[in-house]
Amino acid sequence: MAKATTKKAEKPVKTEKQAQLNGADILVEALIRQGAKSMFAYPGGASMPLHQALVKRRDRIRTVLPRHEQGGGFAAQGVSRSSDEIGLCMATSGPGATNLVTAIADAKMDSVPMIAITGQVPQKVIGTDAFQETPIVEICRAVTKHHYLITANDWARTEDVTEALKSIPRIVKEAYHIAKTGRPGPVLIDFPKNIQIATLDEEIDWDPPMHLPGYKPEKRTVPPEQIRQILAAIRRSKKPILYVGGGVINANAAEELTKFALKTGIPVTMTVMGLGAFPGDHPQSLHMLGMHGTVYSNYAINEADLLLAFGVRFDDRVTGKLEEFAVHGKIVHVDIDPSELHKNKEAHIPITADVKDVLVALNRELGDDDIPQIDEWKAQVAAWKERYPLTYRDAGEWILPQYAIDELWKQTKDRDTYISVGVGQHQMWAAQFYKFAKPKRWLSSSGLGTMGFGLPAAMGVQLAHPDSLVVDIDGDGSMLMNIQEFATLHCEKLPVKILLLNNQHLGMVVQWEDRFMEGSRAHTYLGPIDHPEWLGKGDGNIAEETYPNFVTIAQGFGLQAKHVRKKSEFPAALAEMLASPEPYLLDVITPYQEHVLPMIPGGGTVRDIIVE
Amino acid sequence: MRHVLSALVMNQPGVLAHISGMLASRAFNIESLAVGETDNPEFSRITFVVSGDDRVLDQVRKQLEKIVTVVKVIDYSNKDFVERDLMLIKVSTESRPRSEIKELCEIFRGKIVDVSSGHVMIEISGQESKINAFIELMRPFGILELVRTGRIALLRDDLAEDENV
Numbered sequence: 118m119a120k121a122t123t124k125k126a127e128k129p130v131k132t133e134k135q136a137q138l139n140g141a142d143i144l145v146e147a148l149i150r151q152g153a154k155s156m157f158a159y160p161g162g163a164s165m166p167l168h169q170a171l172v173k174r175r176d177r178i179r180t181v182l183p184r185h186e187q188g189g190g191f192a193a194q195g196v197s198r199s200s201d202e203i204g205l206c207m208a209t210s211g212p213g214a215t216n217l218v219t220a221i222a223d224a225k226m227d228s229v230p231m232i233a234i235t236g237q238v239p240q241k242v243i244g245t246d247a248f249q250e251t252p253i254v255e256i257c258r259a260v261t262k263h264h265y266l267i268t269a270n271d272w273a274r275t276e277d278v279t280e281a282l283k284s285i286p287r288i289v290k291e292a293y294h295i296a297k298t299g300r301p302g303p304v305l306i307d308f309p310k311n312i313q314i315a316t317l318d319e320e321i322d323w324d325p326p327m328h329l330p331g332y333k334p335e336k337r338t339v340p341p342e343q344i345r346q347i348l349a350a351i352r353r354s355k356k357p358i359l360y361v362g363g364g365v366i367n368a369n370a371a372e373e374l375t376k377f378a379l380k381t382g383i384p385v386t387m388t389v390m391g392l393g394a395f396p397g398d399h400p401q402s403l404h405m406l407g408m409h410g411t412v413y414s415n416y417a418i419n420e421a422d423l424l425l426a427f428g429v430r431f432d433d434r435v436t437g438k439l440e441e442f443a444v445h446g447k448i449v450h451v452d453i454d455p456s457e458l459h460k461n462k463e464a465h466i467p468i469t470a471d472v473k474d475v476l477v478a479l480n481r482e483l484g485d486d487d488i489p490q491i492d493e494w495k496a497q498v499a500a501w502k503e504r505y506p507l508t509y510r511d512a513g514e515w516i517l518p519q520y521a522i523d524e525l526w527k528q529t530k531d532r533d534t535y536i537s538v539g540v541g542q543h544q545m546w547a548a549q550f551y552k553f554a555k556p557k558r559w560l561s562s563s564g565l566g567t568m569g570f571g572l573p574a575a576m577g578v579q580l581a582h583p584d585s586l587v588v589d590i591d592g593d594g595s596m597l598m599n600i601q602e603f604a605t606l607h608c609e610k611l612p613v614k615i616l617l618l619n620n621q622h623l624g625m626v627v628q629w630e631d632r633f634m635e636g637s638r639a640h641t642y643l644g645p646i647d648h649p650e651w652l653g654k655g656d657g658n659i660a661e662e663t664y665p666n667f668v669t670i671a672q673g674f675g676l677q678a679k680h681v682r683k684k685s686e687f688p689a690a691l692a693e694m695l696a697s698p699e700p701y702l703l704d705v706i707t708p709y710q711e712h713v714l715p716m717i718p719g720g721g722t723v724r725d726i727i728v729e
Numbered sequence: 730m731r732h733v734l735s736a737l738v739m740n741q742p743g744v745l746a747h748i749s750g751m752l753a754s755r756a757f758n759i760e761s762l763a764v765g766e767t768d769n770p771e772f773s774r775i776t777f778v779v780s781g782d783d784r785v786l787d788q789v790r791k792q793l794e795k796i797v798t799v800v801k802v803i804d805y806s807n808k809d810f811v812e813r814d815l816m817l818i819k820v821s822t823e824s825r826p827r828s829e830i831k832e833l834c835e836i837f838r839g840k841i842v843d844v845s846s847g848h849v850m851i852e853i854s855g856q857e858s859k860i861n862a863f864i865e866l867m868r869p870f871g872i873l874e875l876v877r878t879g880r881i882a883l884l885r886d887d888l889a890e891d892e893n894v
Contacts, residue, residue, distance in 0.1 A: 255743075255746065258743070258751075259754050263797040295797060329797065331738070331739060331797055331798050331801075332797045454795070455794070456792050456794075459784060459787060459788075
C-alpha cells in the first residue's frame with residue numbers, strides 16, 4: 118500500500134482529480150500537453166466552454182483574439198510556416214467555422230501543418246438545421262488532411278459521452294501526428310458543445326496509443342541503389358539543375374541542400390514555396406523559376422539535361438505548357454507524397470522519401486569523382502544571368518514597388534527578418550526582389566493564392582517570434598481583405614510592420630488587362646465609380662489623393678502610420694518604420710502602370726517569355 | 730482500360746463520402762462502387778471499377794491511399810481474382826409465357842425469387858458480361874425494373890490480403 122501511494126505521488130498527473138474537468142478542459146489540456154503555446158480563437162455560442170478552459174490556463178497558453186476567423190486561420194499558419202510549432206485556430210460553429218474554410222484550404226494547398234478546432238451544436242440536434250449549425254466536417258473533407266467529429270458512438274444515446282470524453286487525448290495526439298508527419302497539412306476537430314460541458318468522473322489517460330491503421334507516413338529508408346542512381350545521373354550530366362520547392366523547407370533540409378549544391382556546383386532554382394531553401398544572393402542561385410521567375414532560371418531549366426526536382430510538384434505556374442517543360446532533361450523527382458510522382462510529369466528516377474534523408478545520403482555518398490564537369494554550363498548560366506538580370510526602370514521621383522522592396526531588403530538583410538505578403542503583383546515582386554537567406558522567413562499563400570493572407574500571417578509570425586522584425590508587404594486590394602486585423606496588432610501588442618504598396622488598382626488583373634485585353638478596365642480600379650480611372654480613362658496621375666485613406670484608418674485602430682510619395686523620402690520613411698517598436702503602416706503610393714516581368718503567359722513556354 | 734481496385738477502409742461514418750468526394754473532385758471516372766463490412770466490423774471493403782490509362786489508375790490508387798481512413802488499396806489488374814455482380818430484375822410475364830423466362834433463368838443459373846400475376850423477379854449473379862447478356866435476353870419480355878450491386882471482387886491468392894491489418 119505504502120509503496121503504491123509513493124508511486125502515485127511521483128506521478129501527480131495520473132492522480133489529478135478529474136471530476137472538475139469537462140470536455141473543453143480536456144481538449145485544451147491535451148493541446149498543451151502536445152506542446153501548444155498559442156491559439157488564435159474567436160468565441161461564439163458553441164465554443165464558449167473552450168474559451169473558459171483557455172482563459173483558466175492563460176499562464177500556459179496564450180490565446181489571441183483575431184477580429185475575423187479567417188484572420189485567426191492565417192495567423193495560425195503564420196506560426197506554422199515560420200517555426201516548428203503547429204499553429205492552432207478556433208472558431209464557433211456555423212459562420213465561425215465557415216469563415217475558417219479558406220485558411221484551411223490554403224494550408225492544404227501549401228502543405229502547412231495546422232490544427233483548426235470548431236465548436237459544434239450539441240450532438241442531439243446535429244442534422245436538424247439548428248441555430249449556427251453547419252456540417253463543417255462535410256464541407257472541409259476535401260481541404261483537410263484529416264478531420265474529426267467528436268461524438269458519442271451511439272447516436273440514439275447522445276447523453277452517454279464518457280467514451281467520447283476519454284477519446285479526446287487520443288484525437289488530439291493523432292491530430293498533431295497527422296498534421297506534422299509525412300506531407301504536412303491541416304487537421305480539423307469539430308467539437309459538439311454538449312461534450313465540451315460534460316464532465317468526466319473517471320481517470321483519463323493523457324498519452325493513449327494512437328489508432329491509425331491507414332496512416333503510414335513513416336520515413337521509408339532510401340535504398341542505397343537509388344542514391345547511386347542519382348549520383349550516376351549527376352556524374353554523367355553536362356547541364357544539371359536543382360529545382361527545389363516547399364518540400365525542402367518543410368523537411369528542414371535547407372542546410373543539407375545548400376551543402377549539396379555548394380559541393381557539386383549545380384545551379385539552384387526555387388519555386389515560390391522554396392524561396393529561402395538556398396541563399397538568394399548567392400551567385401549559384403538562379404532564384405525563382407516559372408511564370409514570373411527569372412529569365413535565366415527558365416532558360417536553364419529548359420536547356421538542362423538533368424533536373425534534380427526536390428520537394429516540388431511541377432505546378433502549372435512553374436511548368437507552363439507541360440509537354441514542353443524541361444523536354445531535354447532527365448528527371449529525378451523526390452517527394453514525400455507518392456501521389457506527386459508522375460502526377461503532372463513523368464519522372465525517370467522517382468523516389469518517395471523525405472527529401473532530407475535523400476540529401477543527407479547524397480552528401481554522405483558524394484565522392485570527388487561524382488562532381489560533374491559543368492564549367493561550360495556554369496559559364497552559360499552566368500552569361501544568361503548577366504544578359505537578363507532581374508531589374509526595374511528608373512522612374513524619377515515615383516516610388517516603384519520593385520524599388521521599395523529592393524530598398525526594404527537592403528535595410529533589413531542584416532536583421533532576422535520575416536516577410537509575409539498578400540497576393541498579386543506585390544507578392545511576385547517581393548519574391549523577385551527580396552533575397553531570402555534562410556528558410557521559413559518567407560510567407561506567401563502560393564498554391565491557393567489567397568488575397569488578405571499577409572497581415573494575419575504576419576501576426577502569427579510576430580507571436581511566435583516576439584523579438585524579430587516582421588514585415589507584411591501588401592497591396593491595397595489584399596490589405597482591405599483582412600484590414601480588421603489592425604485591431605489585433607494594436608490590442609494584442611504585435612508590432613508588425615506593414616509596407617503597403619498602394620497603386621489604387623488590382624494590379625495583377627490590370628496587368629493581364631493591359632497585356633491580353635487591350636487595357637479594358639473591368640472592376641480593377643479601387644476608387645469611386647465616377648473617377649475616370651474606373652474606365653481606364655484617367656491620365657495616370659498618381660499625385661492626387663488616394664482612396665481609402667489607409668493612414669487615417671490605421672491611426673484609427675491605434676497604429677502608427679505615414680504616407681510616402683517621393684522616392685527621395687522613401688529610405689528615411691522606411692527606416693523610421695523599421696525602427697519603431699509599435700505596429701506601423703507605411704502607405705507607399707506607387708504607379709499602377711508597372712508590370713511584373715519577366716512573364717510567361719499561362720500555358721506558354723520559355724519561348725513566349727515577355728521581358729518588357 | 731477498366732480496372733478493378735479494392736480498398737480496405739475503416740468502418741466509420743463519412744469514409745464513403747470522403748472517398749466518393751475525392752474521386753469526383755479529381756474527375757476520376759468510376760463505373761461502379763460496392764461497399765460492405767468485412768468479417769472484422771472495424772473495417773469495410775470497397776470495390777471500384779475505374780476506367781482510364783495506367784497513369785490515371787496510379788493516381789486513383791495513390792490518392793485513395795492518402796486518405797487517412799483508407800488502410801490499403803489493391804489493384805486487381807493482372808492478378809488472379811474472382812469478380813461478381815449481383816442483380817435483381819423484374820420481368821413482365823404479360824406478353825409471353827413464364828416458362829420461357831424460367832428456361833433462360835436455368836441456363837444462366839439465376840433464381841426466380843418472387844412471382845406475381847404480371848411479372849417475376851429474378852436474382853442472378855456472375856461476371857458483368859453474363860449479367861449484361863441476361864439483361865439483353867430479358868428485354869423482349871419487358872424489363873420492369875432492375876437493380877445491380879456493382880462489381881465486388883476478391884483475390885484467389887489470400888496471401889496478399891494477410892499482410893494488411
